[in-house]
Amino acid sequence: MRLPESQVAVLQAASANEAQTIERLAEEADLKPETVTGAAFELESKGLLDVAESAEETVELTEEGREYAGEELPEVRLYRAALDAGADETPAQMGQIIGRSGLEGPAVDIALSNYARKGYGTIESGEITATPDADPDSDAEAAALGSLSAADGGESGDSADESADAAASADSPASIADDTASVADEDTLDQLESRGLVERSESTVRSVTLTDEGVTALMEGVEAAATVGQLTPEMLTTGAWEEVEFAEYNVEADAERVDGGKTHILRQTANRVKDTLVGMGFEEMEGPHADAEFWINDCLFMPQDHPARTHWDQFALENPRSMAEEAADFPEKLVERVKDAHLNGVGEDGDGYHSPWTEEVARGIDLRGHTTSLSMRYLSGHEVGELEPPQRFFSVEKVYRNDTLDPTHLLEFFQIEGWVMAEDLSVRDLMGTFEEFYAQFGITDIEFKPHYNPYTEPSFELFGTHPTTGEMVEIGNSGMFREEVLEPLGVDCDVMAWGLALERLLMLMYGFEDIRDVHGTLADLELLRETEVLH
Amino acid sequence: MPVVDVNPDELRDLTGHEEKSDDELIDDLFALGLEFEGRTEEGDLQLEFAPDRLDRLSVEGVARSLRYQYGDDRGIYVPSTNDPEWTIEVDESVPDERPYVTGAVIRDVDLDDDALDSLIQLQEKLHATMGRKRAKGAIGIHDLTMLKGRTATSEGQAGPRNTITYRGIEPAGDRFVPLDSDAEMTPTEVLRAHPTGETYADLVAEYERYPAIYDDIGLFSFPPVINGRRTEVSTDSRDLFVEMTGTDQWTIDRMCNVVCYALDARGAQVERIEVEYPDRTLRRPDFEVTEKTVTHERVESMLGVDLSAERVLDLLERSGVDAETTEVGDDELAYEVEIPPYRVDVLHPLDVVDDVGRAYGFNELEPRYPDVGTVGGRHDRSKLEDATRNVLVGLGFEDLLNFHMISEEENFDRLRITPEGDVLGADEPATILEPYSEDYTMLRTWALPSLLMVLENNTHRAYPQDLAEIGLAARVDGSEDTGVAERRTVAGVLARHDASYEDAKGRLQAVARNFDKDLETPATDHPTFIDGRAAEVVLDGERAGVIGEVHPEVLVEHDLELPVAAFEFRLDALE
Structure with missing residues (x-):
């Protein structure tokens, strides 16, 4: 008979007369216990071996138990101190006896609560007596602790691991149920367990015996078949693979961790947004992060003294502080038209702002607070030439706000920006577009809350129902660009636009609570590696 | 908000x-x-x-x-006003920076605690918004009975009889007892020693002369900083004197209208005053309504619904404006709309359309997908970026996304480089004006520092850590419109116990192959990398970046206990 090497070894080590534990076989065959277990079950399935299982109780000393095994139980110490003080004849003052016993801290309570129970004497109204004929040297609990301690090797520093090994080893006397019986009776063990001096646990012990077939097979002779761990190129080319047996793997075990690479989840989300918008007919915009205030604010009809234009809200650059006058590459006459809109409004009935306006401020360089600066560049014809309606454009790009960094606010975040240019767009078209967009991300039931922006009218904050919590959350800001924005740019049809923080969409989709774990140098690699891929 | x-x-x-x-x-x-x-x-x-x-x-x-x-009120309400008995005379000495003043007299006001709180709140909120923190407009409200007007010279003449004066004075030119104080102070002392004075000191710090308002008794207000204690308003005050100073007449006039309407709603009587500039005289408050003409077609096209003229008029009145139909151009139906004097937000007829929409109820409108055909597409740069990212991820890199803002220390010092020099990263940085976090003071000139920071913050996580980022890097460049040259940069790090130059180069070669670029790596010196283990990245003959084993001093600085091989190059070199 040909069997794998490990099975041959186990078969040869096993006995027909005596049950042997897996551990002992492992030692004899010089194999790992788990290999022996595997082989034993294989042999059992071939009928060559019997595997018997029994439950084994392990009793181990706790740290406190070890301590008392080394010294004496607190109640015994108390008794001896009481005897010394003659409490077997006259009741003695408790405090005095405790002092004499040298007990301290919690040991005092332990001594007192066990003293009377074990018949060492009585404790009443501050006085203690000692039973003259009590025999502390035959205290069953102390004796049990002593023998457990001896079995333990008498060392108090045993680590849990070592104890576990000891428990698994057939040679450790304290771990065999039979021996435990000799160490102490069940009541004493219960008592010790309830006092927290020992811990009892159960484990399964397997022992094996040769069957008659096994004996026969051995007598007929078993040979080890060559097993191989790995299929090699040589085996394939020489044909040796036909002669070998492949060692079995534990196919259920976990393999070593592989992380591989992954597109950042915020990028994945951005790409989903981009795919959706491209599918809806939007074309992507691109442009500078550090830009003139003219494009960022002035074209958007934000008055130059608007609170959001201070450096408390947006990042101004120190170097370069502003465009050189001759470098300012604004389309011809656009500056004049924008200035005129600010000062005088547009149209017959239009009014301007009652705020100062200078080109010097417009030439200041800021980190863009919104990507609407790109929309202005495109709408003005500066980027891709004059645009004829209809048009749809978008970008999913970074913007910068001088905000307080907290779990939901970053100094840099991605803004989804989109706009539609067409003749005669109405608020209903705006609503229909956004419903379509958000539905792609599982957000339906959008509500449009009338809002105010300096650059759009009407304006709406968009609210949607959170897909998991059911709360109404703000999911964007939108509106129809004002005439004061469009007329200077030379656009004479309607343009509707909206913006939304990509991070907000991400947090809605993934349920993140702290955006800083994801975006920026505080990113947690574990989180990035383990976050579920959405699709 | x-x-x-x-x-x-x-x-x-x-x-x-x-x-x-x-x-x-x-x-x-x-x-x-x-x-x-x-x-x-x-x-x-x-x-x-x-x-x-x-x-x-x-x-x-x-x-x-x-x-x-x-629907309890419709159309416009304009409070009646009494004829002026008081005048604010604007002296030629008034500071050039704050030349405008307006005001009103309020009679028979019933100020209980709630009404007084509301008035104080309104004043504060107007300061914070239209008043631009008092810079553009500041409100002072006084107990009229405590003021003694200079009486007009020709007694018996019709018109105002009491005059107060708005003028400019030397910073320490006079004394008064400010609110919340017991001591007489000069304006300079107020700015130095009074809590309110300290708060608003910046507003007038640059002024040669300080704004000051006088009655016949003397200095009683130091706008825009603080009023005098003598004229303090209490729940016992029956008649009020309201004055506002600022940098723009329209703005303070509108602020004044909002205050007058609020007090009128409490049953007070508004009395006009005269503001006498050297060259003109105004009567304030000015409750004149403004007019806008809006076409019926614009209302319908904006809302996307058909409406009758009656319906539009009804909606207009319900939103608090007066309107009547008119015709413009070729018999086109339109509305002449009158806007009440407390509205500061109506600049264009479109703003009236918004009011109609709100009165109609925007959420009553039925959404529709616009019937407009366009062709979508991605920008070339963004397509290239995605393609490169796909290749890097395929090579096992974890794609990262870091901030573009960084500190000088992280960008330069901790990588052993300075803005001077001609190695990658050594560029003049675009810096932030008055940054309030020392961690974010400039735009990064390269991305490698960000990746090293991520490694530094993740030393407790499993290795190998192979990270890559495609993102923005920038430097000052006078030849650009904006003065800033921005580029997309591709950076990768391999942090593992046996990371070597070869590991990085192998991956870089794979990237170059995928984009059909000829890669050369001539030896170079770069302080971030170990001498003799750094090379320039040259793609199709163009210098594009750097590759090498990161210098141990940089690793130790980032608390890293294993070697790191890295590369970085311009994205557009793969075009």
């Missing part, structure tokens, strides 16, 4: 709707765009709203808006 605290009992009282519960009021307010944020300790409703309808900065204005919404 502004937040106004409103006592619900006062709101019921002022709207005349005692039957409304707090919850009903909150719902009605939401429909107006005032969002309930919570309650104050006293139980007032805290309402947040967009900063256009600044006439709603007090309970009186909120109540007025509700009355229009309920």
Whole structure:
């Protein structure tokens, strides 16, 4: 008979007369216990071996138990101190006896609560007596602790691991149920367990015996078949693979961790947004992060003294502080038209702002607070030439706000920006577009809350129902660009636009609570590696 | 966004709707765009709203808006005003920086504690919004009985009889007792030693002469900083003198209108004053209505619905403006709309259309997908970036996304480079003006520092850590329009116990192959890398970046205990 090497070894080590534990076989065959277990079950399935299982109780000393095994139980110490003080004849003052016993801290309570129970004497109204004929040297609990301690090797520093090994080893006397019986009776063990001096646990012990077939097979002779761990190129080319047996793997075990690479989840989300918008007919915009205030604010009809234009809200650059006058590459006459809109409004009935306006401020360089600066560049014809309606454009790009960094606010975040240019767009078209967009991300039931922006009218904050919590959350800001924005740019049809923080969409989709774990140098690699891929 | 605290009992009282519960009021307010944020300790409703309808900065204005919404009021209300008895004379000495003043006299006001609180709140909120923190407009309210006007010389003449003066004085040119103080102080002393003075000192610090208002007794107000104690308003005050100074006449006139309307709503009588500039005289407050013409077609096309003229007129009146039909151009139906003097947000006829939409109820409109055909597409740069990212991820890199803002120390010092020099990363940085975090003071000149920071923050996580990022890097460049040259950069790091130059180069070769680029790596010196283990990245003959084993000093600086091989190059080199 040909069997794998490990099975041959186990078969040869096993006995027909005596049950042997897996551990002992492992030692004899010089194999790992788990290999022996595997082989034993294989042999059992071939009928060559019997595997018997029994439950084994392990009793181990706790740290406190070890301590008392080394010294004496607190109640015994108390008794001896009481005897010394003659409490077997006259009741003695408790405090005095405790002092004499040298007990301290919690040991005092332990001594007192066990003293009377074990018949060492009585404790009443501050006085203690000692039973003259009590025999502390035959205290069953102390004796049990002593023998457990001896079995333990008498060392108090045993680590849990070592104890576990000891428990698994057939040679450790304290771990065999039979021996435990000799160490102490069940009541004493219960008592010790309830006092927290020992811990009892159960484990399964397997022992094996040769069957008659096994004996026969051995007598007929078993040979080890060559097993191989790995299929090699040589085996394939020489044909040796036909002669070998492949060692079995534990196919259920976990393999070593592989992380591989992954597109950042915020990028994945951005790409989903981009795919959706491209599918809806939007074309992507691109442009500078550090830009003139003219494009960022002035074209958007934000008055130059608007609170959001201070450096408390947006990042101004120190170097370069502003465009050189001759470098300012604004389309011809656009500056004049924008200035005129600010000062005088547009149209017959239009009014301007009652705020100062200078080109010097417009030439200041800021980190863009919104990507609407790109929309202005495109709408003005500066980027891709004059645009004829209809048009749809978008970008999913970074913007910068001088905000307080907290779990939901970053100094840099991605803004989804989109706009539609067409003749005669109405608020209903705006609503229909956004419903379509958000539905792609599982957000339906959008509500449009009338809002105010300096650059759009009407304006709406968009609210949607959170897909998991059911709360109404703000999911964007939108509106129809004002005439004061469009007329200077030379656009004479309607343009509707909206913006939304990509991070907000991400947090809605993934349920993140702290955006800083994801975006920026505080990113947690574990989180990035383990976050579920959405699709 | 502004937040106004409103006592619900006062709101019921002022709207005349005692039957409304707090919850009903909150719902009605939401429909107006005032969002309930919570309650104050006293139980007032805290309402947040967009900063256009600044006439709603007090309970009186909120109540007025509700009355229009309920249909209790329609069209425009203009309070009657008495003829002026008081004049503000503007002296030629008035500071050039703050030349404008306006005001009003308020008679027979009944100021209980709630009304006084509301008035003080309105004043503060107007300062914060239209007043641009008092820089553009500042309000002073005084007890009129404590003022002694200089009487006009020709007694018996019709018109104003009492005059006060707005002028400029030397910073330490006079003394008065400011509010919340017992001591006489000069304006300079107020700025130095009075808490309110310290807060607003910056507003006048550069002024040669300080703004000052005098009556016949002397200095009683130091705008925009603080009033004098003599004229302090209390619940006993019956007649008030309101003055506002600022940098723009229109702005302070509108602020004045908002205050006068609020006091009128409490039953007070508004009395006009005269403002006498050297070259002209104004009568204030100015309750003149403004007119806008809006076409019927614009209303319909904006809302996307058909409406009758009657319906539009009804909606206009319900939103608190007066309107009548008219015709423009070729017999086109239009509306002549009159806007009340407390509205500061109506610049264009379109703003009137928005009011119609709100009165109609935007959420009543049925969404429709616009019937407009366009072709979508990605930008070339963004396509290249995605393609490169795909290749890097395929090579096992974890794609990262870091901030573009960084500190000088992280960008330069900790990588052993300086802005001078001609190695990658050594560029003149675009810096942030007055940054308030020392961690974010400039735009990064390269991405490798960010990746090393991520490694530094993740030393407790499993290795290998192979990270890559494609992102923005920038430097100052006078030849660009904006003065800043921005580029996309591709950076990768391999952090593992046996990371070597070869590991990085192998991956870089794979990238080059994928984009059909010829890669050369001539040896170079770069302080971030180990001497003899650094090379330039040259793609199709163009210098594009750097590759090498990171210098141990840089690793130790980032608390890294294993070697790191890295590369970085310009994305456009793969085009």
